[in-house]
Amino acid sequence: MSTVKQAGGRPRESRVDHALAEAVRALLSEHGYASLTVDAVAARAGVSKAAIYRRYATKEEMTFAVLVHDLREEPPADTGSLRGDLTALAARIGDQIGRSAADVMTGLLADVRADAALGARFAATYLAVERSVIATLLDRAVTRGELPERPDSPVVHALLLGPLFTWPIVLGEDPDRIPKLAPVVARIVADALIAGALPPAAQDGLSGGS
């Protein structure tokens, strides 16, 4: 498990990161999200609270980084087509969502949305990383000539993430079915983009001003 503030990856740091990740997962499994505290994670992992706060500013960032993804998320390898790239990304997003319990994801989201400063930080870090991955895939499609211009990344983000997030977490459907849902969503989004269903970012007024 890599960290937010650490760019290198020294062995000693990795052991702490691993211990933190194991502690977070164990405590969530045993007691749920509401009871999770930085104190309890520090005690379980056998590290100081300072070691945790050197990595993560808040309990929420620690939980998201351990369960979903950290700040070093890379674009999936170029598959040669927009549909292939979006399928790879949807599989990854589906896996991230499917392995986290719905009560943990909703508790975390409620914390983030109840605190404007936390929400702004979340947007500037984890969401920005995901947005950048999507922009990279769209730019590849423009370079290949599959798309005339880059469509609005936030809208593509919502189209891809939305059904996969909603399936287990809002609708309470079986997370084990996400691996079958993910390629369906990816195909629908890729086909829609190639068919020109979204206007380019500069003109659509969806994510720009207007």
Next chain:
Amino acid sequence: MSTVKQAGGRPRESRVDHALAEAVRALLSEHGYASLTVDAVAARAGVSKAAIYRRYATKEEMTFAVLVHDLREEPPADTGSLRGDLTALAARIGDQIGRSAADVMTGLLADVRADAALGARFAATYLAVERSVIATLLDRAVTRGELPERPDSPVVHALLLGPLFTWPIVLGEDPDRIPKLAPVVARIVADALIAGALPPAAQDGLSGGS
């Protein structure tokens, strides 16, 4: 504001319902979701707690019914096409999401997902109503000959609701842009269904057993 248990709509009941809805909205606006209690709503509305519990089993059901929709949600009028029907439904869903603060929606969702009994009840009531509305629209499209069979309603539900829910609540994007996003989502879903992107419910293994 109509209610869960009341089928009629007697004037005295309607006044209580209206007072409850006003009280819920005012308290959420002033103090947020975490502080909302049935006691506070009863006091603010000038009704007994018993009057609330005659209508709603829990605080969460009361909040959802007031803010999003009650159990008497009807399918939108037949527009003559699947795309038209889904556009009407997406506009309604977008309106329901857009008028509720993200912290209220996420707090409510966290409560529902933290309690299995509450989650099951939510699925059997409010989600079932939405699912039934979607099935009605899909059956109309089958009758018109736009679709050969009814596609899997839960998947269509996730495709339609997912991006609209995700936009303000997960991604923190501007809810004022939902009215422009909703028809884009509806068109993408309608086109995908008509193009056969989803196998019929009986065969796809997404929402069935398999």
